[in-house]
Amino acid sequence: MDRKPVIAGNWKMNMTTSAAVKLVQDLEYKLEDKGNLDVDVIVCPPFTSLRSVSTVFEYDKPKIAVGAQNMHWEEKGAFTGEISPLMLKDLAIRYAIIGHSERRQYFSETDEMVNKKIKSALNHKITPIVCVGETLEEREENKTQDKIKKQVIAALEGLQGLEVRKLVFAYEPIWAIGTGQTATPEQANDVIRFIRATIASASEPEDATHVRILYGGSVTADNIKSLMAEPEIDGALVGGASLEAESFAGIVLGARHS
Numbered sequence: 001m002d003r004k005p006v007i008a009g010n011w012k013m014n015m016t017t018s019a020a021v022k023l024v025q026d027l028e029y030k031l032e033d034k035g036n037l038d039v040d041v042i043v044c045p046p047f048t049s050l051r052s053v054s055t056v057f058e059y060d061k062p063k064i065a066v067g068a069q070n071m072h073w074e075e076k077g078a079f080t081g082e083i084s085p086l087m088l089k090d091l092a093i094r095y096a097i098i099g100h101s102e103r104r105q106y107f108s109e110t111d112e113m114v115n116k117k118i119k120s121a122l123n124h125k126i127t128p129i130v131c132v133g134e135t136l137e138e139r140e141e142n143k144t145q146d147k148i149k150k151q152v153i154a155a156l157e158g159l160q161g162l163e164v165r166k167l168v169f170a171y172e173p174i175w176a177i178g179t180g181q182t183a184t185p186e187q188a189n190d191v192i193r194f195i196r197a198t199i200a201s202a203s204e205p206e207d208a209t210h211v212r213i214l215y216g217g218s219v220t221a222d223n224i225k226s227l228m229a230e231p232e233i234d235g236a237l238v239g240g241a242s243l244e245a246e247s248f249a250g251i252v253l254g255a256r257h258s
């Protein structure tokens with residue numbers, strides 16, 4: 001199965017609106033003359049910059065799609081401080097990162113909340129980028145597969161096969177995020193193969209072959225090619241290196257099949 005690569009930039013809580021606009025304009029410029037990239041390129045700015053960033057792409061034939069870093073599962077109501085899928089659709093947002101480890105860790109997001117967000121995103125034609133990953137302690141105690149299996153099964157709860165095919169997963173070992181300590185391509189490939197097998201057992205094997213599964217954790221323009229050389233790795237979710245046009249463009253170009 002030939003799956004189109006995905007490179008998504010997770011800006012986290014960085015960038016004022018003016019800095020965000022400058023970054024995407026620089027990025028567009030760097031990718032402009034590179035022809036058909038054959039990579040789905042996504043930037044995920046903070047909520048406050050979504051409108052301005054999607055306006056930059058409004059009139060062009062965009063090579064870059066815009067995603068949110070989170071969303072609530074309800075369409076509206078008394079949920080102070082939250083952003084709904086309807087609000088994201090209104091801004092032409094096509095992706096949402098769901099269940100990032102920082103949200104699970106600092107904002108107490110549970111597997112059940114992650115599942116509700118996934119279902120809601122799909123209902124609003126927003127593609128969820130579902131994050132899963134183990135802590136260093138869990139890896140050292142040989143509990144990586146248990147943790148990943150639990151997160152993946154919970155994420156898929158109640159989804160139909162055709163919905164499963166639309167998902168993007170990101171394997172992000174918590175010990176590799178923002179630490180400069182990348183998982184080796186083999187380590188990442190092994191866990192991603194396991195994620196695909198888990199999806200196959202929870203849904204249909206054919207569904208699992210469509211799901212794009214990314215690696216995330218200290219990805220750079222220098223290590224992207226060796227990660228992409230692995231058969232199971234379909235792209236990357238990039239934090240720190242997505243904050244500069246030069247490094248993010250380098251990752252996008254390094255992810256191309258040819």
Ligand code: PGA
Binds near residue numbers: 172
């Ligand atoms: P990093 O972050 O690339 O800075 O390690 C990745 C992420 O948290 O998505």
